[in-house]
Amino acid sequence: MTSLFDKIGPERLRAVIVDFYDRVFADVMIGFHFAGKDQARLIEKEYELAARMLGASIPYTGKTMREAHARHAILGGQFDRRRKILEDVLEAHAIDPEVRAAWIDHTNAMRAQITADKGSECDHDAAALRTHVAGDSTAPLPLRKR
Template identity: 55%
Template sequence: MDNPSLFEQLGGERELRTIIDEFVDRVFDDVMIGFFFQRASRERLKAKEYEFAAEHLGGPVTYSGRPIAQAHAAHPIMGGQFMRRLRILEEVLEAHDVSPAVREHWLAHTEGLRAMVTRDSGGRCDPVDAMKRVQERGKE
């Protein structure tokens, strides 16, 4: 095999399902964003997240869910909440020793969805950076 897909580089279906299971569990249980999922089916979301990730990683899977903007339209997701989900994804990918190439693609792909998901025009509210700015103002 000359050029394995990112899906294959990751380890295929088994590894991706393991990553998605942990990621969705962490998102559902997160104190900052878990409330968005109170009425959602954890298993259904795992299935859709698997399809979505497998497809954009070049796997032999087609995403069968609604378009991303439509799926998130009813939720008032702000930039900081988007960042929290992205950070959880990053932590899970790191915990599973996902290669830099796969990790960078996955995170960049997710970042590219920001404007379709968030309500604050793609806001980049990062709670850590916000705290640093507050601390810097206090030093002036």
């Protein structure tokens, strides 16, 4: 059976992660979190984590997500920005949709371990229902299909 790691391959996975960290380190919204950090080490740990998550038999040798991020006050919006950069990089590298979905789902699942403002997840449908105004009256928006 072909794993998601087999679909992306080790070279493409590394290229995605290098591009991702180049963008994250340079990003005006979240780059400051990475100032003074060892980019090569972060790339290696991210490679191990992503490869393992995608089904490779590569061990992850880093800290838990909670331990690695405990000293940083990472807010929900900053987490969302990191995820958006990842989505953009995966698209730019034309990564298989199944691999993309698994990677983003895994990222989302780690949110509570990484962010300092627990419960910061956006519920766009609920927010739209609370705030949508049509003309002078409030009218609920139809829920989006997911």
